[in-house]
Amino acid sequence: MDTQQWVEMKINELIENSQTFPDQAFYRELKEIMTEQYQRINQLQGELDGRMWSPEQW
């Protein structure tokens, strides 16, 4: 299991086991923002690869 899967699983547990509505809301949105964080990292890695590509290096 990679770190992203682990953190998602842990936050899912926190959502399920939340005792209050605001706590559950907090963990649900934490999950959302961490998903976006991973997306942004992937996009930046993609952009970096794209910019590093150059026909001169063929």
Add this chain to the structure above:
Amino acid sequence: MKTLIIVAHPQIENSTTQQFFKEGLAGFIDFTWHPIANEYQIDEERELLQQADRIIFQFPLYWYSAPALLKQWIDDVFSVKQLDLTNKELGLVVSTGSPAKDFQAGGLEHFTMSEVLRPFEMLANKMKMRYLVPITVFQFAYLNKLEQQYLLIQYQQYVTLTNFDSFDSKIAWFNEILKQKSTDNSELEQIITVLEDNEDARHDLLMDVNQFKQDED
């Protein structure tokens, strides 16, 4: 940051929306929940405004405007000469029983919510305040649990987070609350570590990409 929430609802105790927001702020500090009554001391109200960094008008939309209660309060309390609110922020939390789709060109109401709320934007401009993107709650009663939870966090950030539109600030906000919750909880501490490591990685990548962009120019 100190936030002053001016709540203007003629029947605040019966309003599910207002109670939802009020209870949603439990545990947070640095804000003042200030329901407007029919009687108030103008000097005291001005003092409250001057102590705040962010001022939020929170009200149900009545005939495309604020309830008379708030209009009267603004008429009495606001003054270009006797009240200096320069560089403070003005935010709005507006609720309406109509669906979002009605507020657009060609929709049932024909105009957007930005247009409807223009007088508040003008008020902010006149007072040299920064007008914040309002939070509009359409048909609260029909929101499902997930939508309510999203709204709650959005609202908490609107009240407590300086730069609530920025991704960096939002991450910092979650991190801070996680730290408060994480006492004696090693799993939460591990989540914090992942969150922070990811941010480091993201910022490094951003720097690299920006370097490439500069080199290409």
